[in-house]
Amino acid sequence: MQQLSDPVSELSGVGPSRQKALAGLGINTVADLLTYYPFRYDDLQVKDVNEIADQEKVTLKGTVAAEPVLSRFGRKKSRLNFRLLIDHDVYLVTFFNQPYLQKQIITGQSIAVYGKWDAKRSSLTGMKIINPNNAESAFGSIYPASKAVRQTTIQKLIKQAYAAYGDLIEDIVPAPLEAKYRLLPRRQMIHDMHFPPSKEASAAARRSATYEEFLLFQMQMQALKRADASTNGIAIHYDNQRLKAFIKTLPFELTHAQKRVVNEICLDLKAPQHMNRLLQGDVGSGKTIVAAIVMYAAITAGYQAALMAPTEILAEQHADNLAKVFAKTDVNVALLTGSTKPAARKPLLGALANGEIDLLIGTHALIQDDVQYANLGLVITDEQHRFGVNQRAAFRQKGGQPDALAMTATPIPRTLAITAYGEMDVSEIDELPAGRQPIQTTWVRSNQANNALHFVQQQVAAGAQAYVVTPLIEESETLDVKNAEALSENLQAYFGPSVKVGLLHGRLKADEKEAVMTAFKAGEIQVLVSTTVIEVGVDVKNATIMMIYNADRFGLAQLHQLRGRVGRGTQASFCILVADPKNQQGIERMQIMTETTNGFVLAQRDLELRGAGDVLGIKQSGMPEFKVGDPVADLTVLQVAQQDAHAIVQTPDWQTRPEYRALAENLEAKLAAVGTLD
Structure with a gap:
């Protein structure tokens, strides 16, 4: 008996080699083929x-x-x-x-x-x-093809598949929603996606397919969220009096936004359900102090906390800063990275397993097999988008389902928060601490770079420090290093012996990087030439100038991250973009950077200019690749689908209701195929 799940080899003309070639396009079954939609049409x-x-x-x-x-x-x-x-x-x-x-x-x-x-x-x-x-x-469908599978082959196979299997296509979208939004029946939708008799028919089919795709995705998100909530988590009954006393020891007043998100996270800590929350805030908005407060809350309840950062430099900086924050408490802070010497590592792991360490900070080293926690209650990942799904999942296995808080200083537009992090609750710090001055951003062409360097020289002479960033010119670490080395030599010659120029790049050993950063923090190095290893989290308050060469090679989010390395103190700070954009999009990126310092505005513009995949990195972030829907252009449909999915899963025993049968079956198959996202 024929089924849509039949392998494509059931179709005539599909032998073993063609079957393999189709699999390379993600087409394994007849259902895959029928939903392999065209990306455009030729008006014939x-x-x-x-x-x-x-x-x-x-x-x-x-x-x-x-x-x-x-x-x-x-x-x-x-x-x-x-x-x-x-x-x-x-x-x-x-x-x-x-x-x-x-x-x-x-x-x-x-x-x-x-x-x-x-x-x-x-x-x-x-x-x-x-x-x-x-x-x-009337309209010729154009499909994503490959060297092994030609356009005409895809067209012929889809025609054959629809003729042979079209009668088996059932509606997935529940009938009430199909009627409510005037969507096409699924069989007609698939036909008109591939063989539209008119522009209007094509648009109607794409509208229906977009809603179906978003609804299925949001149903997955809701299922994962419910499964997560039903997991027996930890109810962390922290000592509220000790927490309030700790907050009073901080040398500054929390912003309203910081207070709000601390309350949101603390409510989650108390609840017996597993916490899975994303904390996002612009560069310099004070996420680290929020993390410190909620980690302290977990520690007052007798639990351990762990903070994982993507780089050793950032992990070391967190360890230094948090050791100072907890200096007047009895919190025992430790650092574990790949550079931790075996002689120090063994006693550290013993202390961790015995519960003597309250807060462990580090890199991926925190999730290695031999790292055992006595009573892990809260896990925080910093720069969340840099960690893959498997790394976050490995952390979860380190304790009895510890609460999870992910932090990012890469603001994610509402669009992506719904899609990439649909299974997480989202908290936003949407204001900067008092006293922060906006960073003045200027864009100059490369033929004006000397004027910019003269300005840098004047600022350095007045006691300021500067970063000068050079990008990866090609996908080669070696060339990247050579480029940075050449620039540092040229700048040293330009500034002369009175200015010390340092160099920082990814090929340096950990202790060499540490020595350079220590010298820069101490003011022994006035100008630091660096590749993008200083992009995230590095905090030197006296650094007030960020000069970025070939700035058009970066996306807006990355430029904003780099810019955020200055303006950490109360002095006026400057960002100078040196770029000769080759196209209109590059020019727009430079102009946008000079117009706003709001990371959320920039993130939305970056999304519009470059697309979701480029902004987050699809593989790392868990960001889905939609076949039809565009989470930016179709944001309204995405939001409606999310609301509908939420309403469906709130319906008692919805899976057993006849109107949801096909949806439930499809969801079950999807979840079986992808597992869980975390």
Whole structure:
């Protein structure tokens, strides 16, 4: 009996090699093939010559006025010319490198050609000959293809699959929602996605497919969230009086936003359900002190806390800062990284397993097999988007389902928070501490870089310190280092012996990096040339200038992160972008950086300019790749789908209701395929 889950090898023309090639496109079953949607359509409807714009792709229909002429030149290159009579005018049609079409072009016969119109020459560069009498050819579907699977192969297989299996397609979206939003039945939707008879039909199909895709995704998110909430977590009954006393010892008043998120997180700590929360805040908004407060809360209840950072520099900085924050308490803070010497590591692990260490800070070293915690209650990952799903899951296994708080200083627009972190609760610190001055950002072309360096020299002479960042020029650490080394040498020559120029890059050993950063913090180095290893978290209050070479090679979020390394104190700070953008998007990025210092605004613009995958890094973040829906352009649909999914899972025994049967089955299959996200 036929099923949509049948392998594509059931279709004629799909042998072992083609089956393997299709699998490379993510097509394993007939269902995969039927939902392998086109990314655009060629409008194959015949148009009037007088209505065509220059360089427009169009279909012209006429009579072949003369024998086609085939000319060959070079290796495997050819040009096929013929004249097409439309009404009373003759137009030249040219096909390049398609000599086999000569047999289809017969003098006196009617023909329709799809191609690009040249208004100046009144000629058409042909792309393909089409059959205008076929109703399904009004719009030509264009699919993502590969070297191993051609466009025409995908089109033929989809046509065959729909003919053989179309009757088996059932609605997944519940009938009440289908009626509410005037969505197409699924069988018609799939047909019109592949073979739209008109633009309107194509738009209606895409609208229906987008909602279905978002609803299925949001159902997965809701299922994961409910499973997480039903997991027996830890109810951390912290000592509220000790916590209040600790907050009073801080040398500054918390902002309203910090107070709000501390309350949100502390409520989660008390609850017996497992906490899975994302804390996001702009650069310098004070996330670390929030983390310190909630970690202290867990420690007052007798639990251990752990803080994992993506780099050793950031882990070491957290350890230094938190040791100072907890100096007047009895909290025992320890640091564990890949650079921890075996002689120090063994007693540290023993103290951790015995419960003598209250707070362990480190890198991925925190989740290695031999690291055992006595009573882990709270896990915090800093710069959340830099950790893969498996790393976060490994941390969860280190204790009896410890509460999890993820932090990021890369502001994530609401759009992505719904998609990438749909299974998490989100807290936002949306204000900066008092006294912070906005960073003045300037963009200069490379031919003005010397003027910028003169400004840097003046500021350094007045006692300031500066970062000078050079990007990865190619995907090569070696070239990156050479570039940074060359720049540091040039700057040392420019500034002269009175200014000490330091160098920091990823190839330095941990103790070498530490020595450079220590010297910079101490003011022994005035100008630090660095690759992007200083992007996240490094905190030197006297550093007031950030100069970024080839700034157009970075996304807005990364530029904002780099800019956030200055402006940590109360002095006026400056960011200088040196860039010669090659395109309009690059120019826009530079202009946006000079217009706003709001990370959330920048993140949204970055998303609009570059797309979700580039902003977060799809593989690292768990960000889904949608087939049809665009979480930016279709944000309203995404939000509606989230609300509907939430309402469905709140319905008692919804899986057993007939209107939700297909949805429940599909969700079960999806969850079985992907496992859990955390």
